[in-house]
Amino acid sequence: MKVSELCLGAMTFGRESTEADSIQMMNRFVAAGGNFIDTANVYTRGVSEEIVGRWLRNRKRDDLVIATKARFPMGDGPNDLGLSRKHLLSAVEDSLRRLQTDYIDLYQVHCWDPGTPLDETLTTLDTLVRSGKVRYIGASNYSGWQLQKAVDTSRHQGWEPFSCLQPLYNLLDRSLEWELVQVC
Secondary structure, eight states: OOOOSSEEEOTTBTTTBOHHHHHHHHHHHHHTTOOEEEOOTTGGGGHHHHHHHHHHTTSOGGGOEEEEEEOSOSSSSTTSSSSOHHHHHHHHHHHHHHHTOSOEEEEEEOSOOTTSOHHHHHHHHHHHHHHTSEEEEEEESOOHHHHHHHHHHHHHHTOOOEEEEEOOOSSSOOTHHHHHHHHO
């Protein structure tokens, strides 16, 4: 899968950015050569995915790379959050509906879930890839040891490995240089 050098983040779509402004941003991004748009189910409680989905239905789907994430609460129920099989299977279906597509190019776990066995999360992600609902999987906001444990577990079990890491990295927070770069 080929992605543009820059990825358009949709975290503010439906909150700080109106739908019209969000659509204009996506149009300009694609016109400038971008093809990679990142959102998450939790961004504006699904509204960001809905905006991307409405925009996406008027585009050639195969020309774009759509990434989304799951982990954080989407409701008040005990299974409305986390990286359990129950939540992930439900979250993928909800994201597919909001994005108005039949597959997600890159599905990422938004952060580590200490309340769910890692094997349960990874085997569920593997199942989603094998089903065709998800093309690639990745992690966001993982520490070095968490990423290494996930990579080793997937490799040992023969499951689909993470192919992407989306860490926090900016001028004020360069902590990924201490352990994540070495793991990658």
